[in-house]
Amino acid sequence: VADYFQGEWHNPRIEPYAPLSLNPANATLHYGQSVFEGLKAYKNEAGEVLVFRPDANFRRLNESAKRMCIPEVPEELFMDGLAKLLELDREWVPSKPGCSLYIRPFVFATDDFLGIRPSQKYKFMILTSPVGQYYAKPVAVKVETHFSRAIEGGTGYAKAAGNYAGSLYPAMCAQKEGYDQLLWTDGKTHQHIEESGTMNVMFVINGTLITAPTTTGTILKGITRDSVLTLAKEMDMPVQERFLSVSELKEALENGTMQEAFGTGTAATIAHIRLIHIDGNDYSLPEKPRDAFSNRVLHKLDAIKYGKEKDPYGWVYR
Numbered sequence: 001v002a003d004y005f006q007g008e009w010h011n012p013r014i015e016p017y018a019p020l021s022l023n024p025a026n027a028t029l030h031y032g033q034s035v036f037e038g039l040k041a042y043k044n045e046a047g048e049v050l051v052f053r054p055d056a057n058f059r060r061l062n063e064s065a066k067r068m069c070i071p072e073v074p075e076e077l078f079m080d081g082l083a084k085l086l087e088l089d090r091e092w093v094p095s096k097p098g099c100s101l102y103i104r105p106f107v108f109a110t111d112d113f114l115g116i117r118p119s120q121k122y123k124f125m126i127l128t129s130p131v132g133q134y135y136a137k138p139v140a141v142k143v144e145t146h147f148s149r150a151i152e153g154g155t156g157y158a159k160a161a162g163n164y165a166g167s168l169y170p171a172m173c174a175q176k177e178g179y180d181q182l183l184w185t186d187g188k189t190h191q192h193i194e195e196s197g198t199m200n201v202m203f204v205i206n207g208t209l210i211t212a213p214t215t216t217g218t219i220l221k222g223i224t225r226d227s228v229l230t231l232a233k234e235m236d237m238p239v240q241e242r243f244l245s246v247s248e249l250k251e252a253l254e255n256g257t258m259q260e261a262f263g264t265g266t267a268a269t270i271a272h273i274r275l276i277h278i279d280g281n282d283y284s285l286p287e288k289p290r291d292a293f294s295n296r297v298l299h300k301l302d303a304i305k306y307g308k309e310k311d312p313y314g315w316v317y318r
């Protein structure tokens, strides 16, 4: 925990998990100035704790903070806080394969007022929780063409609390219809695929890996996405960062050129997609061969995270 007031961060400290006391006029409750991150720590066979790409989470937290008028968190505060917390939480990092310690850094406004303006006071906190596998089974997703998650010029690229609040209702409707998640389309024309609710999405069509670019500012720049794209190059997998239109997606599912579809994210790492709903129709994906790209890249990524394979990109912090 650290507190921001009078233009500076103060008093970094470790506190036991406990309720917070907030005033009814707390700015976050009314205007949603709140940003967060999600990353994981793993234990290797020697019992060492390894953290995956915390530097990337640190940078993204501050990109999100800037968009929400929240002051930057200094790198030292983020990294030292994380290191101290992990030292204390060592025994909470599971050593069971597939399990990890989920880490949630977040910053939110703590000022009390009712006028609309940026808060002058904030709290930075990091909390942790041991977690197992997120999706044990392949998921069914629905292409959303009515509601929007993000629009150009909006806040889609930020990991801001309000983005998730706005996504809950459409996701809940899809879940009632039996789908696990939405595949969001662009907020303007609803004609191309952007990402899912908690993951970036990738497709293998005719042997090429296709994923949406993050240049429009409407998609979260996933750290798993970046890791998979980096490994894809190393694995000689052809990659296209471009928008896939809904009609192209439908065609690939109909004519059998769609070989794999999967989500990428910290929680799930790789979540295989077994079914895609488009415009009233359910399309099942073919059974994946064991040497499918998504299986191979998942294996490689896990091996790096658990310290079993060398780490040429410097992704793992000890």
Ligand code: PMP
Pocket (backbone or CB within 6 Å): 038, 195, 196, 197, 198, 199, 200, 220, 221, 222, 223, 224, 225, 264, 265, 266, 267
């Ligand atoms: N998109 C959204 C909307 C997300 O919430 C997440 C999870 N952070 C992702 C993509 C994947 O990002 P990452 O790989 O950094 O977890």
